[in-house]
Amino acid sequence: MAVFDIRSAEKFIQSTARTAGRAVLKRFGTEGVHYMKSENMWDVVTKADLISEKIIITAICKAYPGHGIIAEETGVLNEEAEYVWVIDPIDGTLNYSRGVPLFGVMMCLVHRGEILLSAINLPAEGQLFFARKGRGTYLNGKRIHCSDRASLDQSFGAGSARLDGRPAAFIENLLRSARKEKIQFASFFSMAVNACYVASGRRDWMAPLAGALWDFAPAYLILKESGCRVTDTKGNPWKFGMLEMVAANPRLHTKLLRLTKGI
Numbered sequence: 001m002a003v004f005d006i007r008s009a010e011k012f013i014q015s016t017a018r019t020a021g022r023a024v025l026k027r028f029g030t031e032g033v034h035y036m037k038s039e040n041m042w043d044v045v046t047k048a049d050l051i052s053e054k055i056i057i058t059a060i061c062k063a064y065p066g067h068g069i070i071a072e073e074t075g076v077l078n079e080e081a082e083y084v085w086v087i088d089p090i091d092g093t094l095n096y097s098r099g100v101p102l103f104g105v106m107m108c109l110v111h112r113g114e115i116l117l118s119a120i121n122l123p124a125e126g127q128l129f130f131a132r133k134g135r136g137t138y139l140n141g142k143r144i145h146c147s148d149r150a151s152l153d154q155s156f157g158a159g160s161a162r163l164d165g166r167p168a169a170f171i172e173n174l175l176r177s178a179r180k181e182k183i184q185f186a187s188f189f190s191m192a193v194n195a196c197y198v199a200s201g202r203r204d205w206m207a208p209l210a211g212a213l214w215d216f217a218p219a220y221l222i223l224k225e226s227g228c229r230v231t232d233t234k235g236n237p238w239k240f241g242m243l244e245m246v247a248a249n250p251r252l253h254t255k256l257l258r259l260t261k262g263i
Helices: 006-027 047-063 093-097 165-177 191-199 213-224 250-259
Strands: 068-071 075-077 083-091 104-111 114-122 127-132 136-139 142-144 155-159 183-186 205-207 229-231 246-248
Touching: 006 047, 006 083, 006 104, 006 114, 006 127, 047 068, 047 083, 047 104, 068 213, 083 093, 083 191, 083 213, 104 191, 104 213, 114 191, 114 213, 127 191, 127 213, 136 213, 155 165, 155 191, 165 183, 165 250, 191 205, 191 213, 191 246, 205 250, 213 229, 229 250, 246 250
Parallel strands: 068 083, 155 183, 155 205
Antiparallel strands: 068 075, 083 104, 104 114, 114 127, 127 136, 136 142, 205 246, 229 246
16 A cells, blocks of 8 residues: 655645636636525536536546545545545635636545645635645745734624524624624635635634535635634534634634624
8 A cells, every 4th residue: 555645645635726726717707507406595506516526536536546535516435534535616606606706626635534734726816725734824835824813893704694593693693792893794605715815814713604514624724724723613623524613813713702602
């Protein structure tokens, strides 16, 4: 059995995310909805999703035939493998299908439940975000860091766009806090964009409370290695499989938890 080479995997994940991103961008502005996975307006699939996912899976199967895959559109392959790739071929597909250039290709590599590598390509912006555990987060090869804002007052956050369930409860708490503190909040309707903007300091925090594994897992390491504290709503360290997230620099994170505990 060949020894796994993390440096080769670094190059692979970035190259593959770039290749898929080029394919997606080439079709941008011409793609409508191919089909709906449910009656929810955001649960759409375009042909570009399928093309992107095929590019990524084909590359993984060729380079790492013994690895597992968890992909949004294709499903699960060899999930019990020691190494597993998690794929979101287009995060922000509703944006993509409507000609809004806020979307990303997301990938991460997981080793026995621990995320080692993550890449998020925002092809419409020409920006590739990459993180390796313990080595930092990079934007087009340059090290980046999250915001150092220490107070919710004057902060700008991001989160789930949905107005039901737990996301709605969080927004209610946020509105109550905003009566005393000046807070800005928005969602780009893409976990990829939200996470990359927080990791690069363009936004101060994020608290997405709805989504799937392929939304959260690639975003985690990008945020963590940029200097964010990343937890669940109770302040427990985020772990692979969790479908909620609170991320900000450590000082701001403590204050943000006031708005998420008990939701």
